[in-house]
Amino acid sequence: MLTLGLIINPLAGIGGSVGLKGSDGADIVKEAFFRGAQCKSSERARLSLDVLLAIKDQIKIITCPQLMGENLVAEMGFDYQILDYDELDYDKLSFQGSDSKSLESISSMNTSADDTRKAAQQLLDKKVDIILFAGGDGTARDICSVVADTIPVLGIPAGVKIHSAVYAVTPKAAGEVIAQLARGELIDVKSHDVRDIDEEAFRNNIVRAKLYGEMRVPQAGQFVQSVKQGGVEVEELVLQDIAADIVQGMEDDVLYLIGSGKTTLAVMDELQLENTLLGIDAVLDQQLLKNDVSEADILGYLEQYPCKAVMSVIGGQGHIIGRGNQQLSAKVLKKLGKGNIKVISTKAKISALEGRPFIVDSGDNDLDASFSGTIEVTTGFRDHIIYPVGL
Template sequence: MLKRLFKLGLIINPYSGIGGALALKGSDGADIRQQALIRGAEKLSGKRMAIALQALLPLKNELSIYTASGEMGEDILSSMGFNHVVVYQHQAQQTESADTKAAALELIAQAVDLILFAGGDGTARNICEVVENHCPVVGVPAGCKIHSGVYAITPKAAGQVVAQVIKGELVSLMSGEVKDIDETEFRAGRVIAKHYGEMLVPEELRYIQAVKMGGKESDELVLSDIAAHVIELMDDEPDTLFVMGSGSTVDSIMQELGLSNTLLGVDLVRGQQLLANDLTAASLLEHCANKPVKIVLTLIGGQGHILGRGNQQLSPELVKMVSKQNILVVATKSKLQSLQGRPLVSDSGDTTLDEMLVGPIPVITGFHDLVLYSVGSM
């Protein structure tokens, strides 16, 4: 089977930062952008995106890029020779925040693996409203104000991080804060910043909490950290059913909860309380129908299988119902590194499901410590 292309979404806010050089203190508002153009301001966000895209040129045959028309992405991709599909056509000559949101919606509909966007805090805010945690994002800094934690330090750095993800290198997945300043107040000399949400951002792999004992992972400490992360999610979502898959990593979470666990079976937990042990595929479907559900599973060390080996109770019908977004893969970084770059494997017996899971997926490797790792195409 041919290797699946990495699905990259791309959005440029053409007017981002246009008021900076003219001391207009931002680019929010059609009147500000019009004033900047009249005074000869240059649109720079496309050029900054081009710098980021330089790092992806050697990988362009591994990419399927989805974008918006004209200056929102199509023009720069065409000029650099990237194959791409335009999934959103903006109508007005001067794009607005509604165009950014609409383009982001189309990218989510295409189930892109990652969104690369160029803009400032206003752009990040618009994208956050739509994307939330549907997929990771990387921001190319192009605005007058960059307070949000979803931007790379430079356009070149943005491209390098995305290249790492495309190549399947182990990168951390962090939560980046989206903040924006009220530009009207800012022009009056008052800085009023507001938190608007968070998005997932890939970063270079950093052993923050998991490195112990001279640089080697201590399994006991790391598994405790992984358990703490999952238990926190249970606390945050007390009405959600957590389907606990088989394997020793999932077993460590159940031990931390003080619950009886079926090591080679599947159990059901809600609100940190055990609902049922050793469920069949049919009983799982019955329990989970029309309820919020997350599936916690791990991989087989050395092989990388996440479905189809020892957890057949997690039927294709159940996994499709839950969706990829609600699958929580748990593993230590050393377990991932033992794969030596090989992708995770889904061998569910349902080719449609297996293909649906292909692409990057967050893996919980510690407390608030995630990495992005790919599920391969069989």
């Protein structure tokens, strides 16, 4: 029987859909809830555990109290054990919704990172076979500070920032890896980087990533992502050509959602408009309507205008949805439609994927499946390719 340690960071990704670029710090969490954000990391974890229901008699889960694991595994009917309440300060994790009492509770949650570290230590002491955790780069960093390379770990992507290479490409993929381990299949384990960025700099369009260590991660085909590629794109002429193609093709009275990243920055530069490097900007008739829009903003625009989205590909990973653009939620994507998404990329970035398909990780498995097949990619001026989208 596989003994699985489970940690859920209930606040991971809370700032993504409301354009806050991260979730670190009580003030940011409180602001996220004031903007209407909802906790989604448990639902991300549920997508992983759904895969394991068919073999749950082969798995014992040791997890954290309340929202950090207990509530979910109990509801799903897994055999589980709870970590020691006395060592963990989980009283503040029992909030629900976003009323004033909840916000007061959230604002005092200044020990959540410490709780994650304590939980990781307890799981290490209990000699679990692997730790599965739902969170972002901050959560990975906290676990790495305790676990390092002592036991295997695997992340369920639930945060705004996913630069580290310790995550499965989607929540469902994380479940597939754990299922293979539970069935006793042979899976390599390799060390991968844990990286995190300065969120305050991130909100000012500066990407400042730092290596915090390595953790051992099970390798299973295309289920685990690569480290995110950073740095300045050197193919400036290609980017200008891509931007010229997009701008020339813009239709009157259509609202364009220009996604995050340096590739889409070229489009905003071509339009001579202010850009939110790590957010989504709304452009109508080649004029800026609003910088750094939220999920709620986009849903409102979809009621007023025909809309299209211009998205780039995350280098090294292949995600087009689900990394740094959570404002394009499943609800948004259902209204927008695959046909209204324009993907742009240099051929060099696509070649670096070595044939791995693009990934859509919206948090809705059925929606993700609807994107499978192929999608057209603008790779230059009047230069397009067809590239596969996988699950």
